[in-house]
Amino acid sequence: MSLNGADVTQNKDESPTFPYIQESVRNDPFKVPQRYTRSEEVIQKSLFMPQLSSQLPVIDFALLLDRNKDELSKLDIACKEWGFFQVRQVDINALISLQCSYFFQIVNHGVEIDLMQRMKDAAAEFFESPIEKKIKYAMPSGGLEGYGHAPVDWSDRVNLTIYPTRFRQLQFWPEELKDIIEAYSSEIRRVGEQLISSVSLLLGLEEDVLLGLHKELCKGLRANYYPPCNAPENVIGLSSHCDIRTLIVGMQDDTATGTQIRYKGGWIPIKTIPGALLINVGDVIEIWSNGRYKSVEHRVLTNKNKRRITFVSFLYPRDDAEIGPFEHLIDDENPKMYKEITYGEYFGHVRDKKLAGKTHVRATKINEF
Ligand SMILES: O=C(O)CCC(=O)C(=O)O
Ligand SMILES: [Fe+2]
Numbered sequence: 548m549s550l551n552g553a554d555v556t557q558n559k560d561e562s563p564t565f566p567y568i569q570e571s572v573r574n575d576p577f578k579v580p581q582r583y584t585r586s587e588e589v590i591q592k593s594l595f596m597p598q599l600s601s602q603l604p605v606i607d608f609a610l611l612l613d614r615n616k617d618e619l620s621k622l623d624i625a626c627k628e629w630g631f632f633q634v635r636q637v638d639i640n641a642l643i644s645l646q647c648s649y650f651f652q653i654v655n656h657g658v659e660i661d662l663m664q665r666m667k668d669a670a671a672e673f674f675e676s677p678i679e680k681k682i683k684y685a686m687p688s689g690g691l692e693g694y695g696h697a698p699v700d701w702s703d704r705v706n707l708t709i710y711p712t713r714f715r716q717l718q719f720w721p722e723e724l725k726d727i728i729e730a731y732s733s734e735i736r737r738v739g740e741q742l743i744s745s746v747s748l749l750l751g752l753e754e755d756v757l758l759g760l761h762k763e764l765c766k767g768l769r770a771n772y773y774p775p776c777n778a779p780e781n782v783i784g785l786s787s788h789c790d791i792r793t794l795i796v797g798m799q800d801d802t803a804t805g806t807q808i809r810y811k812g813g814w815i816p817i818k819t820i821p822g823a824l825l826i827n828v829g830d831v832i833e834i835w836s837n838g839r840y841k842s843v844e845h846r847v848l849t850n851k852n853k854r855r856i857t858f859v860s861f862l863y864p865r866d867d868a869e870i871g872p873f874e875h876l877i878d879d880e881n882p883k884m885y886k887e888i889t890y891g892e893y894f895g896h897v898r899d900k901k902l903a904g905k906t907h908v909r910a911t912k913i914n915e916f
Contacts, residue, residue, distance in 0.1 A: 567696045567703045569854075570678055572774040579778045583701055590783065591814060604629060605820065608656040608738070611745050622742075623749050626828050626840040629808075658734045660822050663798060666731040670770045670856055673721050674703070684719050691898075693719035701782040701849045703772045709860075710736065710766040728768060732860065735796050735824075736766055739862040742794055742826060750836055751875060757835070761793070761864035773805060773847060773855040784847035784855075790829040791897050792863035797825035803853040809844035816848075830893070831864060834885045837872035866891030 571580065604625040610618035673681065686695030686706065693716075696703045705721070708714045709732045720728065740758060747757035758764060773784040784805055799806065801821045807814040819825050833842045849855070864870065871887030888896075 567678065567681075568701055569674065569703050569772060569774045572776070576775070577777045579776060579781060583699060583782045584778075585699075585781065585783055590780065605823070606826075608741070612741060614748070619745060619749060622745055626746065626749070626832070629843065656738050656824055658731075658738060658824065662727075662731060662734060663822070666727050666798070666858065667800075667856065669724050669727045670705070670858070673705070673724055674770075674772045674856065681721075684721050686719070692716050694721075697785065699783075700786055700847075701773060701776050701784045702847070703774070705770045707768050708765070709768050711763055714765070731858075732766065732768060735860045736764070736862075738824065739766070739794055739796050739860065740764065742796075743862065746794070746832060746840070750839075750873065752873075760835075760868055762868045763865045765863050765865060767792075767861040767863070769859045769861070771847070771855075771857045771859065773849050773857075775852050775854050776849040777851065779849045779851050782849055784849040787844050787846040789842040789844055790827065790861065791831075791894065792829040792861040793831040794862045795827045795829055796860040796862070797827070798858040799823075799825055800855045800857055803850050803855040805847045805849060805855050806857070807846055807848060814846065829861070829863070831870050831890065834870050834888075835873060837876040837881055838884045839876060839881075864890040866894065 568583075571578065604621060606622055606625060607615075607618050611622065681694050684694040684705070686693035692706055692708060694703070694705050705719075705724075707719060707728070708716065709728070743757050743761075743764075744754040747754050750757070771785065776782050787809070797806075799817070799819045801819075804816055804818055806817045806825075808817060817825065827845070828840050828842050830842045832840050847857075866889065868890045869887060870890050870893060872883055872885050877883045
C-alpha cells in the first residue's frame with residue numbers, strides 16, 4: 548500500500564504502521580525490530596580517544612578569507628590528515644566554557660548563531676509533529692527528495708535539492724521550513740564557496756578555478772533525525788560511508804553526540820565546539836586532488852535516551868562537470884590514481900549502491916579497472 552508515495556504497511560488491527568524509525572519508537576520505545584540489528588563486527592567498537600576528538604582541527608574562517616598563509620596551511624593539513632575540520636562562530640558565552648587552547652583557535656564563519664538556532668528549532672518542530680502532517684512530504688519509493696527514512700539504519704531524514712533553484716522540488720519542502728531553509732542555505736553556500744576557493748589556492752590554482760569547474764555549484768540539504776534507541780549498541784544511526792560530493796558543511800547537535808570518523812582502523816567520536824560548523828572533504832576533491840586530500844569514512848551511532856538532529860549541506864558539481872585528477876598533481880611520485888569521469892557518471896554509478904565505506908571512490912581508481 549502506498550500513501551503519497553511512502554511505503555505503508557498494515558498491522559493486525561488495520562491501523563497503518565509507517566516505516567519511519569521515529570514512529571516505531573513512538574509506538575514502542577523498547578522495541579528494536581530485528582532488521583535494524585547489526586552484527587558486532589559491523590558495529591565495531593569506538594576508540595576512546597577524547598584527546599583526539601577534541602583535536603579535530605579548528606579553522607579560523609576570517610583569517611582564511613584574508614588568505615593568511617598559516618591558516619591556509621592549517622586547512623591543507625586538515626584536508627590531508629583528517630578530511631574533517633570545524634569552523635566556528637565567535638560566541639563569547641560559549642567561549643567561557645571552553646578550554647584555554649580554544650581561545651587561540653577562534654574563528655568566525657559569519658553565520659549568525661540565531662539563524663543556526665532557528666534552523667534547528669524549526670526542524671525539531673517538524674520532526675516532532677504528527678506523522679499525518681509529515682507524510683504529506685514523503686519521499687516516493689525510489690526517490691531522493693522529501694521526508695524519508697534509511698532502510699536499515701536508525702534514522703529518518705528530510706532530503707532536498709536547494710541550488711540551482713530550478714532543480715528544486717518544492718512539493719517536498721515542508722511549508723513551515725521554507726523561509727528558514729532559504730536563509731540558512733544562502734549563508735552556508737557563502738561559507739562553502741569560500742572554502743572551495745581556499746582549496747583551489749591550496750591545489751596551486753587561481754582561487755576561482757575550482758568553483759568554475761563545477762559549471763554551477765549545486766547544493767543539497769539533509770536534516771537527519773536519529774531517534775533514541777533502547778539498544779544503541781546493536782544499531783547504527785547511519786552506516787559507514789564517504790560523501791560523494793565536493794565539500795560538506797555540517798551543523799551538529801550541541802545537545803548530543805554520535806558522529807564518528809574512521810581513524811587508524813578504528814572510530815573516533817566527534818565533538819564540535821558549540822556554534823561551529825563541521826566540514827568534511829568529499830570524493831570529488833579526493834579525485835581532483837589525485838588523492839592529496841581524502842574524503843574520510845564516517846558513520847553515526849545512536850543514544851539511549853536522547854534524540855539527535857543534524858544538518859548536512861552537500862556542495863557538488865553539475866552533472867556535466869569533469870572530475871578527473873589535475874595534471875599538475877600527477878608525477879612520478881604521485882601517479883594518476885583516478886580516471887576521468889563526469890560528475891553525472893560518478894553519481895549514476897553510486898546512487899543505487901548501499902552506503903559502504905570507501906567503495907565508491909575506489910571504483911574510479913585507475914588500477915581497479
Ligand atoms: O549526522 C551526521 O552528523 C552525519 C550525517 C552524514 O554523514 C550524512 O548525512 O551524510
Ligand atoms: Fe556523510
